[in-house]
Amino acid sequence: MNREVPSVPFNEGDRPKEVLKGGTRLDGRGFEVFRNVFMKPGTLSQAAGSAYAEFGNTKVIAGVYGPRESERKEAFSTEGRLQCDVKLASYSRRERKAFGQNDEERELSAQMQTALEAAVRLHTFPKANVDIYCLVLESAGSDLAVCICAASLALADAGIEMEDMVSACSVSRVDGHLLLDPTMDEAYREDGSALLAMMPSANAVAQVVLTGQWSNAQASEVLQLCMGGCAQIDAYMRQCLKEAAA
Amino acid sequence: MIGKDLKHLGNTDVLVGVKAEIGIPLEETPDCGGLQVTVECSPCAGPSYQGRSGEELGIELTKSLERYLKPGRSGKGGCVDLRALSIVSGRRCWILCIDALVLAADGSLLDALSITAKAALQDTRIPLVEVGATENPGEEPELELDDDPAHATQVDTSNIPVIITVSQAGRAYILDASSQEETCIDSAIQLAVDSSGAVCGLSKLGPSALNPAVLQEMMAMGQQQGPPLAEALDTFVKSSASLMQQ
Numbered sequence: 001m002n003r004e005v006p007s008v009p010f011n012e013g014d015r016p017k018e019v020l021k022g023g024t025r026l027d028g029r030g031f032e033v034f035r036n037v038f039m040k041p042g043t044l045s046q047a048a049g050s051a052y053a054e055f056g057n058t059k060v061i062a063g064v065y066g067p068r069e070s071e072r073k074e075a076f077s078t079e080g081r082l083q084c085d086v087k088l089a090s091y092s093r094r095e096r097k098a099f100g101q102n103d104e105e106r107e108l109s110a111q112m113q114t115a116l117e118a119a120v121r122l123h124t125f126p127k128a129n130v131d132i133y134c135l136v137l138e139s140a141g142s143d144l145a146v147c148i149c150a151a152s153l154a155l156a157d158a159g160i161e162m163e164d165m166v167s168a169c170s171v172s173r174v175d176g177h178l179l180l181d182p183t184m185d186e187a188y189r190e191d192g193s194a195l196l197a198m199m200p201s202a203n204a205v206a207q208v209v210l211t212g213q214w215s216n217a218q219a220s221e222v223l224q225l226c227m228g229g230c231a232q233i234d235a236y237m238r239q240c241l242k243e244a245a246a
Numbered sequence: 247m248i249g250k251d252l253k254h255l256g257n258t259d260v261l262v263g264v265k266a267e268i269g270i271p272l273e274e275t276p277d278c279g280g281l282q283v284t285v286e287c288s289p290c291a292g293p294s295y296q297g298r299s300g301e302e303l304g305i306e307l308t309k310s311l312e313r314y315l316k317p318g319r320s321g322k323g324g325c326v327d328l329r330a331l332s333i334v335s336g337r338r339c340w341i342l343c344i345d346a347l348v349l350a351a352d353g354s355l356l357d358a359l360s361i362t363a364k365a366a367l368q369d370t371r372i373p374l375v376e377v378g379a380t381e382n383p384g385e386e387p388e389l390e391l392d393d394d395p396a397h398a399t400q401v402d403t404s405n406i407p408v409i410i411t412v413s414q415a416g417r418a419y420i421l422d423a424s425s426q427e428e429t430c431i432d433s434a435i436q437l438a439v440d441s442s443g444a445v446c447g448l449s450k451l452g453p454s455a456l457n458p459a460v461l462q463e464m465m466a467m468g469q470q471q472g473p474p475l476a477e478a479l480d481t482f483v484k485s486s487a488s489l490m491q492q
Contacts, residue, residue: 103305103308103309106302106305106306106309107306107309110306111449114450114451114452114453117453118433118453118454118455119455122453163455187318187319188274188318188319190318191317191318192318193318199455203457203458204455204456204457205450205455205456205457205458205461206450206455207450208435208448208449208450208456208461209448209449209450210445210447210448210449211313211314211318211447212318212324212446212447213325213405213440213446214444214445214446215444215445216444216469219445219448219465220462223461227458
């Protein structure tokens with residue numbers, strides 16, 4: 001296969017240049033409104049715990065395996081280890097993704113690991129590994145936030161002890177407006193972005209990533225907005241778990 | 247065309263070289279030049295950098311550095327103005343390659359890399375390019391390079407931030423942690439701060455969660471360090487440049 005030729009999508013419309021028309025978003029949402037959120041724990045039969053999460057068109061499935069013996073030879077540790085692996089399906093975007101882990105997936109995995117390590121009580125499974133696999137079936141914006149939510153729900157489904165559930169959301173800044181839960185088109189036009197993973201009941205930040213330039217006022221505004229978003233997602237995740245257990 | 251710099255931060259040694267190449271701009275951003283970052287961790291930097299783990303750390307550092315320097319996919323929000331690197335819209339542009347080598351690692355790697363990269367960019371000269379007139383628009387533009395260094399242009403580095411890692415151990419916050427100190431840290435934030443003290447990027451590291459109030463305090467502490475560090479770097483680069491001329 002010739003790797004020099006990039007795959008050209010069959011149906012390639014241009015990405016919209018303007019994502020805010022007359023002060024509203026293209027899909028008609030308010031600036032601080034999520035897309036349709038759907039989550040379901042316990043979707044994989046082979047995994048210790050699993051979950052499926054959907055924010056609009058972004059679809060993620062997460063599986064948790066363990067605690068189990070590490071496959072790699074690793075040094076002794078009195079704490080357990082968490083291993084995160086985020087994978088983008090090769091058909092998840094317009095362009096086909098080449099085989100194998102790319103740098104973006106590595107970065108997503110590392111950021112998810114930081115977010116979840118803060119919540120999981122690693123000392124409850126010394127020497128053992130918990131593996132979390134996230135597969136992004138469709139990537140349509142806010143991928144990392146959806147992955148973290150799905151993984152956190154899967155961990156709860158697996159009965160792994162956590163300090164608190166982790167919920168996450170992201171925000172894009174477009175033309176000075178803060179857009180909660182951006183779509184891919186919106187993220188393409190952003191000049192700054194934020195991702196926050198929170199443990200709302202413990203009031204603790206598990207992961208935070210800001211890009212672009214932020215004034216102090218706007219930085220705290222975006223963090224406040226994200227915190228509000230995380231609290232909404234957290235409430236929904238808890239409700240999902242209760243319904244699944246009933 | 248080239249700039250390079252060596253920085254010592256305690257026992258951390260990094261070497262950064264910047265090269266400029268002529269390339270083709272991305273389809274999405276025809277009026278922007280390119281920026282490419284690579285960080286390599288030499289196995290002689292420390293025993294933990296052999297083989298795969300060194301490679302993985304290199305990719306992680308590359309991604310973080312890129313996140314702070316590069317604009318988003320829209321070409322907006324970055325700290326290096328890529329529009330200044332355009333030569334012929336949609337056809338030719340300058341691509342800046344920032345190649346960093348970690349020679350010795352003793353904590354605060356990303357801090358050292360960002361400072362050195364900024365210094366190297368300040369030192370970078372881009373030759374003047376004259377575009378020959380072409381009759382039909384489909385024809386490849388003819389470029390003529392002016393090799394007189396007096397006509398070369400500089401990269402605008404005034405908005406490029408430096409990265410400051412603020413670590414938290416118990417109730418104390420530490421700046422510029424050594425690798426020994428890094429082993430006993432609960433969590434840390436990497437804060438990109440420009441010369442005015444504004445936040446240009448943020449990411450959390452480490453296994454523990456952070457209280458939002460603590461996060462704000464750590465951010466404020468990092469922001470305070472930005473302006474004096476940028477000023478010190480500026481005077482250092484200027485004095486070493488005048489030494490070179492003598």
